[in-house]
Amino acid sequence: MSARTLVTGIGVAAPTGLGVEDFWAATRIGKNAIGPVTRFDASSYPARLAGEIHGFDAGEHLPGRLVPQTDRVTQLALVAADQAFTDAGVTPGDIDAYDMGVVTAAGSGGFEFGETELRKLWSQGANHVSAYQSFAWFYAVNSGQISIRNDLRGPTGVIVGDQAGGLDALAHARRQLRKGSKLIATGGFDASICPLGWAAHLAGGTMSTAAAPDSAYLPFDAAARGYVPGEGGALLVLEDEDSALARGARTVYGELAGYGATLDPRPGSGREPGLRRALETALADADCHSAEVDVVFADGAGTPALDRQEAEAITAVFGPRGVPVTAPKTMTGRLNAGGAPVDVVSAVLAMREGLIPPTTNVELSPAHDLDLVASRPRTASVRTAVVLARGRGGFNSAVVVRAVD
Incomplete structure (x- = not known):
């Protein structure tokens, strides 16, 4: 049997906090970080709310030479990597x-950097476009810059799967450890709060246009009418158990015990969405019975149809109100690729404290037979947690994380 895959380090850059302790201090009490967009003038757009990371100055954390070479998303990823x-x-x-x-x-990728350089191209000409545009916009740039800064010369890659991609990256990291690597840094980040990124969000047709921050993003609520975007993500250090013990790892947050992924069937096929199968596959991979799960961190799409599908998948596996469910991303907005890794961080911190963070502002719709941890946190012994994530195009992913004695 393969040695366990352990989480031995964490870095977080989220609207609710930069760094694990600040992030958890806000998350555990349900502090809302959604507010009016400040990174650009959004007054002419139908959606004007976001989960932003305020007060972040890349120059305070990174070498001066790196700042003009990198997009905000990469700067956040590098800082989280340093923390991890x-x-x-x-x-x-x-x-x-x-x-x-x-x-x-x-x-x-680096949307804001790319937008800035395109503006220069249109207004000033090709000679004014930064040479760093060749890679700063690219999806793989975070992996590249983290590997260079930390001298990581082993397996390197990037996963593109929207919100689900954040869990797929963790699973791919586990595969690399099982192939012989000793340590893989893994997670996800997105930061597209700029006019170009906003246009892409709006084109999806599921953004919330509500004006009030505390009622804009309401997964599993009868008033759910879309999501609020956010920025940031998390990086986790995963290690092979034998390697971690050999080097004397000082902290073990938990075990990445199981993973499952599916694709939804073709629209109109009449077949069941794939989320339930992803969840069941993750439980089987972890050799975990549904009764052992202490909490589910839901994807929480915030649209009626997708919320219904997720609630039905959870109920099918755990039974009506069979397990506590939470979606703390109501405090931050959906962070795209960064959202699910942040949920994994919340899961292992919930294990550490024995506290399930709340799904803020939500009043559970009677249409969903869930035990939703709403409004306030819940004290509980958390030994095993499931994290769910879905992405545009029908991606479904689930992971099981487990406490380590």
Whole structure:
């Protein structure tokens, strides 16, 4: 049997906090981080709310040479990576560079950087476009920059699967550990709060146009009318258990125990959506019975049809009100590729404290037979958690994380 895959370090850059402790201090009490867009003038757009990371100055965290080379999303990813490696207690030379790698997920790449350089092209000409445009916009840039900055010369990759991609990246990292790598940094990030990114969000047709931050994003609520975008994500250090023990890892947050992924059937086929099968596959992979699960971190799309599908999948596996369900992303908005890794962080921190963070502002619709942890946090012994994520195009992913004694 393969050695367990352990989470030994965490870095977070989210609207609710930069760094694990700030993030958890806000998340555990349900502090709302959704508000009016400030990163550009959104007054002419039908949607004007976002989950932004306020007060972040890349120059305070990164070398000056890196700042003009990178988009905001990469800057957030690099800072989270620094946090994660510090948290894991890994320094250069502890592990051979070729035994360490990085796999991240991205949904949009460096949108803001690309938009800025396109403006220069249109207004000033090709000679004014930054040479860094060649890679700063690219989906794989976060993995590349993290690997360079941390001398990770082992397996490196990027997953593109919208919200589900954040879990797929963790699973791919686990595969690399099972193939012989000792440490893989993995997670996901997105930051597309700019006019170009906003146009892409609006084109999807499921953004909330509500004006009030506390009633704009309401998954599983009868008033659900769409999602609010956010920015950020999380990076986790995953290690093979034997390797972690050999180097004397000082912190183990939990085990990445199971994973499942499916694609939805063709629209109009009449077949069941794939989320339930992804969930059942993850439980089987973890050798975990549904009765052992203490909490489900839901995808929480925030649209009636998708919420209904998710509620039905959870009820089919766990039974009516059979397991506590939460969607703390109501505090941050949907972070695309970064959202599910942030939920995994919340899950392992819930294990650490014995506290399930709330689904803020939501009043559960009677149409959903869920035990939703709404409005306030719930004290509970959390030993096993499931995280669900879905992406545009029919992607479904689920992971099981488990406490380690």
